Amino acid sequence: MKTIEHIPDQGILLFKTCMVTNEYPGIESSSTYAFDRLGVDYFVSDEQSCCTGLGFYFDLFDQLSTTAIAARNFAIAKKKGYPNITAMCSTCYAINKKACSLLNGNEEVRTKINSIFRQAGLDDLVYEQNSLDEVDNFYHVVEIFLSKAKRIGALNTIDLSGVRVAAHHACHYYKIHYDDVIGNPENPQLIDTIARSCGADVVEWYEDRTLTCGAGFSQRHINRETSLKVTHAKLESLKNAGVDLVLHMCPNCQIQYDRYQPVIEKEFGTKYDLVHMHISQFVALALGANPDKVCGFRTHSVPLDDFLNRLK
């Protein structure tokens, strides 16, 4: 069980994420901006690779290859002295935790992967059992922000009174390793608590709160119609609850909502007055970050200009 007292603010490896890198780079610059402002000790590595989660859940990557790639990233984190691997994406978080658990608990997998490293002359990547802990060394940025929610609220520069905010807690954060969720995995409150500390009017239970975003990895591509039906159902329930801003914690969900909202409006003949952002972008904005130069909102598909003007 992880509790809020467990959340570190030192030795954080901010784990880079493919969908942040390629789709919403502003999530990364917002995370580092917020960490700087909050005094979090972190490191971003140009050696760290993707977690392979996209390939894994597309059914292409196998568990051994995914675990071996994770072991390489773990070696980088340890070598640099930043062993608290902290993701901006819920899938990176889940993939890394599972890989660590296998490397610690499955001798055959650990031996196999270490022998691959040695044969390739990559001895410095060899994983030593229990050199990382699957609970104590793996976090999501939302947990770091939650542990500093009061401070964020005190430093908040934007007026969110009357702004209806709803959370979409990403499935791969709270449904896979449900024992390690801070709070009740049937009703996670991490994003809600942070938004509330900034004075937002938080909508707790909208109808489809726990429904997946609809991306479903290959579903978006091989079953596009079903994928969009799910997202449409969720957007409808957010609209019915009068939500203005949806906060995310996973770039894949953010693609599904922000990039596909205009597609759904066209294909389902409807209209949404809803904007989307990642919790890192929200915290950075609250702490006074520039919406374009730090938050990178220009890369979004649903424009945020009107929403941001409302906050002034």
Next chain:
Amino acid sequence: MSEKATGTLSGYDTPECETLAEIVKRSLRTSDSIGIDRCIQCGACTASCPAARFTDYNPREIVKRVMENDCSVIGDETIWNCFYCYTCHLRCPRNNSPSQVVQVLRQLSINEGTGLDKIDMLFEYGIIFAEIGVSKLPPLFFEQMETDFDEHWLEFKENLDEVRSELGLGPIGIRDNGRGEIRAILEGTGFFERVGRLEQTATTETDSKQSFRRDGK
């Protein structure tokens, strides 16, 4: 020593066993404590499932067929409707995980060849990842996104490096000290060998389908 399996690369995700339930239990993709034998067919999974809400997919029934060792479930098209959202995994009162069960079934289906058409557009993904250490969507997916999204998105994608640099971010690809680490690791696990084999089967199948059509049968 763990009971989880060994052997060829496929042996880790789909170990050779007598029954489907054993394969599921011994697969590296599933939790060590997976409660497939404990399933009481309560249906909490199906009641919570987004795929069941919008399609014919029924995780309770899929698990039942695995428990009964009904191998036809491997070829059941509905297994490709799961979102991997893990809601069933969270809700199951017996620590079973239909979401993980389906991952193993899909791997079996890919190995058999019946599921190859679901991943054949992805083969390039591994090659790009080995080169730059970052996941990128393969061209076919990109084409769909180009159709779906507006010019604003395309313009952003074309200027990604510039946008990143304005945000104070560095290049996309990773630095690996010239050691080709990602490629070496994936060669070591047998990833490329497996994908190469799958690619070959997929090509042969496409060819035979095409000649089938040409023959007009």
